[in-house]
Amino acid sequence: MSGKPIVPLIEYEMANDTVRAVYDDIMQTRKTDWINNFWKVLAHDPALLKRTWETLREVMGQGALDPLVKEMIYIAVSATNGCEYCTYSHTASARAKGMSEAQLMELLAVVGMANETNRLANALRPPVDVQFEPRG
Amino acid sequence: MSGKPIVPLIEYEMANDTVRAVYDDIMQTRKTDWINNFWKVLAHDPALLKRTWETLREVMGQGALDPLVKEMIYIAVSATNGCEYCTYSHTASARAKGMSEAQLMELLAVVGMANETNRLANALRPPVDVQFEPRG
Amino acid sequence: MSGKPIVPLIEYEMANDTVRAVYDDIMQTRKTDWINNFWKVLAHDPALLKRTWETLREVMGQGALDPLVKEMIYIAVSATNGCEYCTYSHTASARAKGMSEAQLMELLAVVGMANETNRLANALRPPVDVQFEPRG
Amino acid sequence: MSGKPIVPLIEYEMANDTVRAVYDDIMQTRKTDWINNFWKVLAHDPALLKRTWETLREVMGQGALDPLVKEMIYIAVSATNGCEYCTYSHTASARAKGMSEAQLMELLAVVGMANETNRLANALRPPVDVQFEPRG
Amino acid sequence: MSGKPIVPLIEYEMANDTVRAVYDDIMQTRKTDWINNFWKVLAHDPALLKRTWETLREVMGQGALDPLVKEMIYIAVSATNGCEYCTYSHTASARAKGMSEAQLMELLAVVGMANETNRLANALRPPVDVQFEPRG
Amino acid sequence: MSGKPIVPLIEYEMANDTVRAVYDDIMQTRKTDWINNFWKVLAHDPALLKRTWETLREVMGQGALDPLVKEMIYIAVSATNGCEYCTYSHTASARAKGMSEAQLMELLAVVGMANETNRLANALRPPVDVQFEPRG
Structure with missing residues (x-):
């Protein structure tokens, strides 16, 4: 058992603009001030991150x-x-x-x-x- | 694709008393007059049939x-x-x-x-x- | 084995505008004149159809x-x-x-x-x- | 979570001749000087080890x-x-x-x-x- | 990797009568003086615990x-x-x-x-x- | 549901020498005069057919x-x-x-x-x- 993620976590400070915009939307939608690690590994592919988050927000809502x-x-x-x-x-x-x-x-x-x-x-x-x- | 069940369907007429009692309970609980094929194959092991049905009835209820x-x-x-x-x-x-x-x-x-x-x-x-x- | 789909196939003629727009895009992108059945069952939820197709088009391309x-x-x-x-x-x-x-x-x-x-x-x-x- | 393997790792020094021959071939094929743990647990069944490695070498090559x-x-x-x-x-x-x-x-x-x-x-x-x- | 169970382990001392009766039967059947953690998490639903244990005892026996x-x-x-x-x-x-x-x-x-x-x-x-x- | 195999069945008459040798060994080992369809589709890759059969014969025996x-x-x-x-x-x-x-x-x-x-x-x-x- 390794415990290390396959790709490094991309923290807000290191993130590019596309990723930051998704992070901001996640925190705003969830009314929290942190991002969970799932998004921080997906952020290596900003298009995948954006698409997955937007679908999740749409699918899991009311x-x-x-x-x-x-x-x-x-x-x-x-x-x-x-x-x-x-x-x-x-x-x-x-x-x-x-x-x-x-x-x-x-x-x-x-x-x-x-x-x-x-x-x-x-x-x-x-x-x-x-x-x-x-x-x- | 075969389409044939691995074991023959046990119809009510051919069933032993344990199986009939389960079949009766299924129909009464569901207010129907038929038994679906899943139970008719499980009936080859009356204890498995009874246990599975009783658990399902308990688990799937209100x-x-x-x-x-x-x-x-x-x-x-x-x-x-x-x-x-x-x-x-x-x-x-x-x-x-x-x-x-x-x-x-x-x-x-x-x-x-x-x-x-x-x-x-x-x-x-x-x-x-x-x-x-x-x-x- | 039933062979029947869980929901009826939605053919082009019966489809609403959102669905037709997706069907048109599928045929244009693939240079075909038919729609495969997977999309015709998804069409019962036009938002799911649109999202799934657009993601597929993006993910499976060059x-x-x-x-x-x-x-x-x-x-x-x-x-x-x-x-x-x-x-x-x-x-x-x-x-x-x-x-x-x-x-x-x-x-x-x-x-x-x-x-x-x-x-x-x-x-x-x-x-x-x-x-x-x-x-x- | 245990983290311990189900069977002990068989290191080169403890291995019998069949296992050593496979280990040698793994290192030679891969141009490395170590054996990863997957093979060290499989080595409890030398025939399984040999067969799995030889199939992998054949399947994964050019x-x-x-x-x-x-x-x-x-x-x-x-x-x-x-x-x-x-x-x-x-x-x-x-x-x-x-x-x-x-x-x-x-x-x-x-x-x-x-x-x-x-x-x-x-x-x-x-x-x-x-x-x-x-x-x- | 968390390693923490999703629900706390219910130890014998904290358990209600239904749970204790199952724990007693597990130890008696297996001739052991301890209960493994699987049962201690299931114990949050005493009916599920009892049903699962009784089925296991029946299914896994001679x-x-x-x-x-x-x-x-x-x-x-x-x-x-x-x-x-x-x-x-x-x-x-x-x-x-x-x-x-x-x-x-x-x-x-x-x-x-x-x-x-x-x-x-x-x-x-x-x-x-x-x-x-x-x-x- | 199609029911058609993804690749055509390779019958004995159409098979090359490697495939025939495997088919012969299957029939001899099993003391039968027919080959089941699983092998007839695998036969499109004679090396895969041979390896899979020989492993199966070894693994499933006494x-x-x-x-x-x-x-x-x-x-x-x-x-x-x-x-x-x-x-x-x-x-x-x-x-x-x-x-x-x-x-x-x-x-x-x-x-x-x-x-x-x-x-x-x-x-x-x-x-x-x-x-x-x-x-x-």
């Missing part, structure tokens, strides 16, 4: 789903994929948006069960029931 | 999270794992519980983005920020 | 890496994740960009081997060598 | 694809699978073969996007277009 | 398959998914049940190969041979 | 583990990865080597449970217990 529900979906995917950084960061975000410990544990019970039954279905290959076929 | 949110989490995991049967069955269940097309598409936007950023973090290995460390 | 190399990376990821649609579509794209059968088979030999050694490392947990630690 | 492209494909698969050791080792190898930071970031943009669209396709199940069907 | 074979299957899945905690804990359990180093290495050779050929098949899409179709 | 146990491990990995072809082919192989339905179902109960607890551990991040640390 819409047909509640922002807290979206954070929980993020945890579900991150746990399924085993992404350590994402598990810590999105659990922290969900808690900041009000997720209770009971909600976290219940979420994980669903995630665990889905991962289990996904493999039972993959291994036994039941045909899709006609009742489940999409209309249209 | 609790700290809304049942519809749970179905959407199931879709998120199933899409991440690429389970075809599970995608069809849980999308159908979520729709039956009221999921709109706008909610489905927004859910998938989050799932897609989480799968993307999980890999950016896995590849670039940013250290977990101290601000994200769990308290306690 | 840059520090050759477009054919990028298509081969897409195949590598899609095979690792088991995405059927993506395997067919990106293999077709890579062939259209000149990938030979020898290149495809050699690519897959690397993908197979990486998937193998990833699990040997995951299971045996060798410490990261200091020589592999990123500088900076 | 062929229809450039060795640097192959290292980048290795990174793509390792990031998708979340293999920490493999990410560090193959990023280091790719850099040693000349990968620039711009190439790394562009590679990861493709990897991220492929992981995203793989799940959009898995969740929405568009049928494979006839235009994408392989000939022959 | 049956149509030998308990050691089951531990090796657990290692195979955990290595495939890249679960660090599970790799350490189930390798330790398998060793406690008599797994030799030769068996571990041979197991991993199979796991590596299966992960490799899974992707070759996913990428090349050979049709399922009629000879492999399940009867019934 | 050793420290029983060949039937190895087939079951193959099923466990294939179900976890969702590889359809591999699920059908290795379930057929395991049955040909004597796997009973009770063994199959019990295997899958373990696979399902491992996939579940892998995600609970990934999401809750319990530290690895010192008792589980490898000696040496």
Whole structure:
């Protein structure tokens, strides 16, 4: 285990104008005075940083789903994929948006069960029931 | 592509008493008169069938999270794992519980983005920020 | 196996103006007169469609890496994740960009081997060598 | 997090003749005077060590694809699978073969996007277009 | 890398009656005087803890398959998914049940190969041979 | 869903000498008079075909583990990865080597449970217990 990032963290002071503008928008949108390390490694490709942040801001905001529900979906995917950084960061975000410990544990019970039954279905290959076929 | 299940479907008529009791409970709980194929393949191991159904009934019911949110989490995991049967069955269940097309598409936007950023973090290995460390 | 899409395909004739503008841009960029089904399901969320297409156009174009190399990376990821649609579509794209059968088979030999050694490392947990630690 | 390997590292001095012959070939092929830890854990099964190394040497060498492209494909698969050791080792190898930071970031943009669209396709199940069907 | 659990470990002294009863059963079944950390995090949801332990006890015991074979299957899945905690804990359990180093290495050779050929098949899409179709 | 292989099947009659020699060895080793489709697509790269077959023959034969146990491990990995072809082919192989339905179902109960607890551990991040640390 190394613990060192693959590329150095780009701090605000070292950043070019494009990166600083994204950093500023992140802090303003989140009403914080710091930037988390994920963005500081993405900043090596300013276009990737900008695109990823702008998409995240658009996707995770209020819409047909509640922002807290979206954070929980993020945890579900991150746990399924085993992404350590994402598990810590999105659990922290969900808690900041009000997720209770009971909600976290219940979420994980669903995630665990889905991962289990996904493999039972993959291994036994039941045909899709006609009742489940999409209309249209 | 075969399309045939790995083990034959066990229909109600052929089922033993343990399996029939589970099938009856499934239909009663869901207020339906049919059993979907997932349970008909699991029925080859009545203990597995009973345990899986009873856990699902407990996990997916009302609790700290809304049942519809749970179905959407199931879709998120199933899409991440690429389970075809599970995608069809849980999308159908979520729709039956009221999921709109706008909610489905927004859910998938989050799932897609989480799968993307999980890999950016896995590849670039940013250290977990101290601000994200769990308290306690 | 159902074979039916989860949401109906949105054909050009039925599409709204935002969707049509994206479809037009896809056909113009690719110099084709048809739209593949992936976009026709995404079109249920015009903002997701537009964002995904614009990102794809930007990411997959000429840059520090050759477009054919990028298509081969897409195949590598899609095979690792088991995405059927993506395997067919990106293999077709890579062939259209000149990938030979020898290149495809050699690519897959690397993908197979990486998937193998990833699990040997995951299971045996060798410490990261200091020589592999990123500088900076 | 343990950090200890599951089996002890087998150093050159402790190794049997089969293992030493592989270690010698690794150092000669790579023109280095050290062996990385992956091989030192595999050495517990000399046949597995020998086979894995000989396959790697054959697969990753010059062929229809450039060795640097192959290292980048290795990174793509390792990031998708979340293999920490493999990410560090193959990023280091790719850099040693000349990968620039711009190439790394562009590679990861493709990897991220492929992981995203793989799940959009898995969740929405568009049928494979006839235009994408392989000939022959 | 944080190293801190997402929720605090619930030690025996702090545990409620439901949790203590599970902890007692774990120690009695395993003939040990300690509880491993997996259960101490699950204990935040006593129902999830109880259900998971009871299922594990039932599934991993003597049956149509030998308990050691089951531990090796657990290692195979955990290595495939890249679960660090599970790799350490189930390798330790398998060793406690008599797994030799030769068996571990041979197991991993199979796991590596299966992960490799899974992707070759996913990428090349050979049709399922009629000879492999399940009867019934 | 296409159903067509990405590259045409190479039948014995069309095969070159290297491929025929492998096909002959497969039929002789397995005491069958047919070749399954997996090898017929790999045959587009005779070196990959030869290497994969020879490794499989070596890895899956009698050793420290029983060949039937190895087939079951193959099923466990294939179900976890969702590889359809591999699920059908290795379930057929395991049955040909004597796997009973009770063994199959019990295997899958373990696979399902491992996939579940892998995600609970990934999401809750319990530290690895010192008792589980490898000696040496």
